[in-house]
Amino acid sequence: MSRFASLPGAVAGHHGIAHYGEPLRxxxxxxxxxxxxxxxxxxxxALTGPERLTWLNSITSQAVDRLPAGASTELLVLxxxxRVEHAAGVYDDGETTYLLVDIDDAEPLSTWLLRMRFRAQVEIAATTDWVLVGFNAGGAAEAVVTAVLGDDARIWVDPWSVVTPGGWQYSHAAEHPGADRSWREAIVTPAxxxxxxxxxxxxxxxxxLSVDALRIAAWRPRWANERDDRVIPHEVDWLRSAVHLNKGCYRGQETVAKVHNLGHPPxxxxxxxxxxxxxxxxxPGTTVYDGEDEVGVVTSAAMHHELGPIALAIVSRRVPAESSLSVRLDDVVISAAQEVIVPADAGATANVPRLTRLSRRPLKQD
Structure with missing residues (x-):
């Protein structure tokens, strides 16, 4: 058993420890x-082999073929x-590329990567040799991690705090809450x-519960929550951190380009x-209403230590930004003030001029 799980007050959740008795503290x-x-x-x-980065670059949404040792990024498999099938944080130490994934996606992603390997010099393993410990930078937790790991530190830096090179932010927020996110995930052995x-x-x-509440407050999408069978990256602002719009072709790239340049996410x-x-x-999965109309679903929800009860939801593009929404639990109707993350006008960035429609009337003869 992990020593985290044996700490006083530990309350087990679906995966791991939900809290230690005082979730807000x-x-x-x-x-x-x-x-x-x-x-x-x-x-x-874990991916090893001399072709791991060039191969990964050819089949995913992110440009990773020249990822320096010690650098972090994020990618999607479409x-x-x-539509999003898999999502992973990426860290490379010069010899191994570590894909950090939600646990229910580890085996499916590994299976898909093995099918796509063909003759590439890459070895793929979903492994229990490595586990993850999360923390925010700039405090005593980072100091302890640095002291314990020393030169052996492998730490993934969440790229959500900025728009990554080749990415795009749809949110019009003057102060994006993700800009203050300093989330790290240390890749460590069980020892x-x-x-x-x-x-x-x-x-x-x-x-x-605390980890998820801070993620929701930062508007940060997650595979285990915001993904369903039809989500595309544009709908959850995932172009901000996980898609490079100017790299070469990969599966799903045509849809990414078409929606971004010419259309709007639905x-x-x-x-x-x-x-x-x-x-x-x-x-998650609770229906969101605009009046009596069903317009979307809750994908994540939490009690935040400053903001109170908050949630992320995916709704129809046609829902007006000024609408007051609600969710219903049995006979309880919960009012929900909407804060726009992805605006209705997201996409259509190419500004292609519309051609004047030619008249179908026959030309007048002299």
Whole structure:
């Protein structure tokens, strides 16, 4: 058993420890950088071999063929219609490329990569040799991680805080909440994970509820939550961190380019500030209403230590930005103030002029 799981007050969730008895206090500590969390809901797929980066570059949405050792990024695997099938954080140490994925996607992604390997000199393994510990930079947690790991540190830096090279942000927010996100995920052995707890000093442990609440507040999409069978990157602003618009061809690239340059994504991600009067947090999949019309679904929800009850939801592009939305749980109607993340006019960036329609009337003869 992990030493994180044996700490006092640990309450198990679906994957890993949900909290240690005081989720809001844990969340504040995690936000300040004075706590870290065992990410038992995440997994590592390791790639080795001399062609690992050029091969990965050819089959995914991100430009990784020249990724320097120690650098971090994020990629998507799309189907031929441009829909998201897999998502992964990427860290390369010069010898191994680590794909950081949600645990339920580790085996499916590994299987797909093995099918796509053909003659490429790449070895692929979904492995338990590595586990993940998350923390925010700039505090005591980072100091402990640095002291324990030393020169052996492999730390993925979440790219969500900026628009990555070749990416695009659809949000019009003057101050994007993701700009302050300093999230890190240390790639460690089980022994190193336990050493972090043993040498933590004043650093506390936080559960996965705290991790998810900070992610939601930063408008950060996640494969396990915001992806469904038809989501395309544009709908959740994933072009910001996981898509390079100017790289070569890959599966789904045509749809990415067509929607971005000429069309609009059919749905859009919103942040919901929920009425907390009933102290109820809706589960993912809860229907979102505009009046009596069903217009979308909640994808993630949490109690935030400053914002109160919040959620991410995917709604139809046609829902007016000024609409007051709601979610319903049994007989409880929860009002939801909408904060636009992906606007209705997202896409159509090419500004192609419309041609004047030619008249069908016959030309007048002299």
């Amino acid at each position: 844990e969340q504040r500590a995690l936000d300040r950088g004075t706590a870290f969390a065992e990410l038992a809901d995440r997994a590592v797929v 189907d031929v219609q441009g 190193q994970r336990d050493a972090l707890i043993a040498q933590r000093g004043s650093v506390t442990a936080a559960g996965l 749905r859009r991600l919103v942040m919901l500030h929920l009425d907390g009067s009933d102290s109820v947090i809706p589960a």
